[in-house]
Amino acid sequence: xxAVISTRGLVKQxxxxxxxxxxxxxxxxxxxxxxxxxxxxxxTTTVRMLxxxxxxxxxxxxxxxxxxxxxxRRVLPRVGALIEGPAHYGHLSGRENxxxxxxxxxxxxxxxxxxxxxxxxxxxxxxGVGRRPVKAYSLGMRQRLGLAGAxxxxxxxxxxxxxxxGLDPQxxxxxxxxxxxxxxxxxxxxxxxxxxxxxEQLCSRVGVLDRGRLxxxxxxxxxxxxxxxxxxxxxxxxxxxxxxxxxxxxxxGERVIVxxxxxxxxxxxxxxxxxxxxxxxxxxxTLEEVVxxxxxxxxxxxxxxx
Amino acid sequence: MRARGHGAARRWAAVGVLIAALLALPAVIGALPxxxxxxPATELRDRALASESLGFSGYAVSAGSxxxxxxxxxxxxxDLFSARTMxxxxxxxxxxxxxxxxxxxxxxxxxxxxxxxxxxxxxxATATRTTANPLELPAPPxxxxxxxxxxFLSEAADSELSRLGARRVAxxxxxxxxxxxxAAAASVSRVDVWIDTGTGLPLQVEVVQKGAARPAxxxxxxxxxxxxPAREVTAFTPPPGASVREGREAEVVLExxxxxxxxxxxxxxxxxxxxxxDGVPPGIGLYGSGVTLLAVAPVPPGLANGLRNAxxxxxxxxxxxxxxxxxxxxxxxxxxxxxxxxxxxxxxxxTLDAIAAAAAQLPDLVxxx
Amino acid sequence: MIVVExxxxxxxxxxxxxxxxxxxxxxLVAVLLLLTDLAPRPGEGPPFLxxxxxxxxxxxxxxxxxVLPLFLPIAVAVVAGDSIAGEAQAGTLRYLLARPVGRTxxxxxxxxxxxxxxxxxxxxxxxxxxxxxxxxxxxxxxxxTAVGGTSVSGTALTPQDIADRTMMAIGYVxxxxxxxxxxxxxxxxxxxxxxxxxxxxLAVLVASSLLFTLDAASPIAPYLPTRYWLAFxxxxxxxxxxxxxTRGLALQGVYVGVLxxxxxxxxxxxxxxx
Numbered sequence: 001x002x003a004v005i006s007t008r009g010l011v012k013q014x015x016x017x018x019x020x021x022x023x024x025x026x027x028x029x030x031x032x033x034x035x036x037x038x039x040x041x042x043x044t045t046t047v048r049m050l051x052x053x054x055x056x057x058x059x060x061x062x063x064x065x066x067x068x069x070x071x072x073r074r075v076l077p078r079v080g081a082l083i084e085g086p087a088h089y090g091h092l093s094g095r096e097n098x099x100x101x102x103x104x105x106x107x108x109x110x111x112x113x114x115x116x117x118x119x120x121x122x123x124x125x126x127x128g129v130g131r132r133p134v135k136a137y138s139l140g141m142r143q144r145l146g147l148a149g150a151x152x153x154x155x156x157x158x159x160x161x162x163x164x165x166g167l168d169p170q171x172x173x174x175x176x177x178x179x180x181x182x183x184x185x186x187x188x189x190x191x192x193x194x195x196x197x198x199x200e201q202l203c204s205r206v207g208v209l210d211r212g213r214l215x216x217x218x219x220x221x222x223x224x225x226x227x228x229x230x231x232x233x234x235x236x237x238x239x240x241x242x243x244x245x246x247x248x249x250x251x252x253g254e255r256v257i258v259x260x261x262x263x264x265x266x267x268x269x270x271x272x273x274x275x276x277x278x279x280x281x282x283x284x285x286t287l288e289e290v291v292x293x294x295x296x297x298x299x300x301x302x303x304x305x306x
Numbered sequence: 307m308r309a310r311g312h313g314a315a316r317r318w319a320a321v322g323v324l325i326a327a328l329l330a331l332p333a334v335i336g337a338l339p340x341x342x343x344x345x346p347a348t349e350l351r352d353r354a355l356a357s358e359s360l361g362f363s364g365y366a367v368s369a370g371s372x373x374x375x376x377x378x379x380x381x382x383x384x385d386l387f388s389a390r391t392m393x394x395x396x397x398x399x400x401x402x403x404x405x406x407x408x409x410x411x412x413x414x415x416x417x418x419x420x421x422x423x424x425x426x427x428x429x430x431a432t433a434t435r436t437t438a439n440p441l442e443l444p445a446p447p448x449x450x451x452x453x454x455x456x457x458f459l460s461e462a463a464d465s466e467l468s469r470l471g472a473r474r475v476a477x478x479x480x481x482x483x484x485x486x487x488x489a490a491a492a493s494v495s496r497v498d499v500w501i502d503t504g505t506g507l508p509l510q511v512e513v514v515q516k517g518a519a520r521p522a523x524x525x526x527x528x529x530x531x532x533x534x535p536a537r538e539v540t541a542f543t544p545p546p547g548a549s550v551r552e553g554r555e556a557e558v559v560l561e562x563x564x565x566x567x568x569x570x571x572x573x574x575x576x577x578x579x580x581x582x583x584d585g586v587p588p589g590i591g592l593y594g595s596g597v598t599l600l601a602v603a604p605v606p607p608g609l610a611n612g613l614r615n616a617x618x619x620x621x622x623x624x625x626x627x628x629x630x631x632x633x634x635x636x637x638x639x640x641x642x643x644x645x646x647x648x649x650x651x652x653x654x655x656x657t658l659d660a661i662a663a664a665a666a667q668l669p670d671l672v673x674x675x
Numbered sequence: 676m677i678v679v680e681x682x683x684x685x686x687x688x689x690x691x692x693x694x695x696x697x698x699x700x701x702x703l704v705a706v707l708l709l710l711t712d713l714a715p716r717p718g719e720g721p722p723f724l725x726x727x728x729x730x731x732x733x734x735x736x737x738x739x740x741x742v743l744p745l746f747l748p749i750a751v752a753v754v755a756g757d758s759i760a761g762e763a764q765a766g767t768l769r770y771l772l773a774r775p776v777g778r779t780x781x782x783x784x785x786x787x788x789x790x791x792x793x794x795x796x797x798x799x800x801x802x803x804x805x806x807x808x809x810x811x812x813x814x815x816x817x818x819x820t821a822v823g824g825t826s827v828s829g830t831a832l833t834p835q836d837i838a839d840r841t842m843m844a845i846g847y848v849x850x851x852x853x854x855x856x857x858x859x860x861x862x863x864x865x866x867x868x869x870x871x872x873x874x875x876x877l878a879v880l881v882a883s884s885l886l887f888t889l890d891a892a893s894p895i896a897p898y899l900p901t902r903y904w905l906a907f908x909x910x911x912x913x914x915x916x917x918x919x920x921t922r923g924l925a926l927q928g929v930y931v932g933v934l935x936x937x938x939x940x941x942x943x944x945x946x947x948x949x
Binding site for chain 2: 722729825826827828829830831905908912914916918929932933936937939940941943944
Binding site: 048051052053054055072073076077079081083084085086087088089090091092096100101103104105149 | 676775946947
């Protein structure tokens with residue numbers, strides 16, 4: 001496995017404000033990396049630094065094994081990006097937009113351009129959109145077109161900022177399928193989002209950004225690994241405490257956490273004591289719990305200082 | 307990655323250096339040393355006078371600050387001395403040259419041939435032919451540094467001349483010659499003429515009034531090309547569609563001079579000796595020499611009235627029993643109307659006191675019933 | 676990249692609307708002139724307008740002179756001011772740079788596109804002027820040996836002369852607009868608002884025109900960007916007065932050089948946050 005994105009001590013300072021404060025990202029080839037963070041936590045600035053749009057105050061960025069932004073000319077053609085929503089020339093059709101974007105940079109032969117544009121449009125479900133100008137598109141169609149622009153050059157790495165923004169539930173599901181399909185064919189996906197559910201469904205690795213600092217970065221499976229306890233649902237939680245004295249960690253309504261990583265054993269004990277068990281599961285933390293535990297309050301909140 | 311910040315500073319520094327270099331360029335060229343030569347003043351004057359028939363072409367600017375109080379008939383003369391005049395010059399000799407006064411969207415060309423002068427005015431599409439006249443109104447060619455400089459120097463006494471240093475004019479080395487008029491009546495304190503070291507062409511003339519620091523008239527070449535221009539360039543044929551007419555402005559003055567009963571003008575006015583010009587009617591008198599000149603001429607009553615109105619509108623006008631007089635820079639103008647006679651105009655590069663004294667000295671005109 | 680920028684520019688309805696508006700004024704003037712027959716005196720009003728009644732082939736020049744002081748610079752400032760700031764405002768700038776397109780390359784391509792716009796605009800104004808002039812007014816055919824017109828200096832010019840000099844004038848007017856374009860392009864890299872960049876460039880022009888009329892500003896007059904704009908009239912003097920023309924070309928060259936360098940220094944080290 002090789003590092004696709006790797007930053008060391010990345011800092012971006014705007015005046016006295018440190019928007020990004022020394023983060024060390026590590027995205028491996030084949031990852032679907034979920035980059036989580038509240039609005040204003042520095043996600044977008046980080047994504048822009050990765051793509052060479054914003055120049056870091058200090059720190060290093062390696063993208064696909066090469067130093068950014070110096071090697072941008074070599075690296076960026078291998079990266080597809082959707083940054084802070086799609087943007088197109090409203091008076092041109094979607095096809096022309098893609099064609100212009102492809103022609104703007106090096107590396108896309110004009111011979112294959114037409115075919116590649118058609119393929120990308122098909123991939124995002126805009127194959128039959130025709131010659132309509134983009135300004136007549138719905139928000140969802142624009143989002144799809146933006147995605148098509150990112151896919152145009154069959155990138156090794158996709159950097160996506162809120163890719164499902166503006167899509168209806170069906171569209172979200174389609175995009176998810178598309179990303180998973182791309183991932184299966186070897187594309188690394190870097191997904192920046194504030195939607196926990198989206199990240200939880202798609203990603204294999206997660207990084208959490210809070211006020212410019214990377215507070216958490218690990219495999220999703222590790223973060224949500226069983227805690228060694230068992231969750232028991234019962235209408236009579238007090239009787240559980242009586243039966244399994246000392247092993248009950250907490251009681252929350254009908255939800256009882258019992259220490260012990262074998263639900264079958266817990267179940268046998270409870271059923272043996274005649275306690276009705278309506279539900280039984282291994283205790284795993286949700287991603288939301290993990291994120292909330294790692295990050296503080298939302299940076300949108302501006303509290304009065306004492 | 308700190309290097310990025312330095313990169314910005316470096317790039318801006320490069321731009322700053324570029325701008326500084328471009329800004330400094332004119333100053334550097336202007337500061338190029340000029341070579342001075344120990345040429346005596348009189349020899350320099352002789353060189354300037356000898357360069358009259360030298361052919362050249364060039365681009366000259368004359369900047370005057372003389373608000374001459376004149377009537378509409380003479381507004382072109384007034385403009386010549388009060389505004390910035392840009393002139394293109396083709397010089398084959400004193401009797402074969404062309405001077406175009408260039409304005410942003412038009413021009414007035416003066417083509418001098420032997421005996422005939424064509425004036426082309428683009429604004430009115432008019433070609434005017436004037437035949438040689440002993441008395442001519444000042445025209446653009448007269449304020450060219452070479453013409454004006456020579457005119458001043460030709461009548462200067464050796465004692466009035468002194469040397470100045472060197473200066474770069476029109477990209478050429480010039481030597482300075484200062485003319486300080488000796489006559490007490492003179493309103494001009496000095497005239498500085500800058501003469502091309504190589505050819506003797508006067509390339510810049512500055513006329514400074516008594517009591518002033520800045521020149522009242524500064525005329526100089528900006529470009530000079532010493533190749534003799536082709537004959538076709540100085541020649542003129544009225545283009546089709548143009549209206550052609552005969553020039554009569556100077557005639558007006560001459561006619562008035564002929565019509566009045568010749569009076570015996572004194573041999574000297576305000577300390578300036580009289581001088582004779584061929585073809586000038588005896589009614590018109592000319593005094594002085596070089597920079598200090600005084601003219602006395604009868605004018606038709608209509609012109610005199612207009613002129614007097616124009617004069618008295620000037621805040622500096624002096625109106626008394628002698629007449630109405632005013633000075634515009636070094637040029638003084640006075641209107642006198644002796645009873646029983648037509649009005650006279652006195653004008654010249656003399657002080658106001660001198661022109662009043664001259665008016666008082668006129669016999670039969672002033673102070674006698 | 677240049678081809679892409681040209682495609683973008685000329686596929687844009689606004690570009691053609693601007694050119695159409697630019698042509699409306701000379702056409703209106705021509706129609707009014709034909710209906711009233713009241714030509715301004717030569718030297719008054721726009722240069723060459725008076726000569727049009729006798730030779731309609733001069734109308735391209737009159738048309739250029741009509742749009743030169745205000746309309747043309749505004750059009751150029753709008754297009755050039757939009758070049759970077761417009762992409763920034765639309766959000767397409769980040770996609771272009773992430774594509775990636777080198778920032779210097781983008782800047783040069785934008786300048787070339789603006790240059791093409793200036794050339795096309797000036798040519799169309801001249802062409803429409805020629806068509807309008809020859810249909811509405813009496814005109815001498817090109818190539819005839821007859822006198823085509825009178826130069827400013829009062830010499831007769833053949834139609835061929837006039838055609839040649841008109842071409843040179845078109846070229847000169849186009850170059851004169853480069854300074855405006857460079858200012859607008861530079862401001863366009865400073866701000867994300869195309870309107871701001873356009874206004875900045877126009878403010879420079881207004882200031883320059885104002886200073887030009889002020890005697891106290893005469894020491895800096897030779898360096899004002901609008902100083903030599905009217906010098907295309909010098910092409911119709913006989914002989915042609917090259918002095919101001921060459922200075923005008925050099926001055927525009929200096930402005931383009933300096934402002935492009937400044938735009939480059941700014942744009943290549945700038946954070947793109949739009």
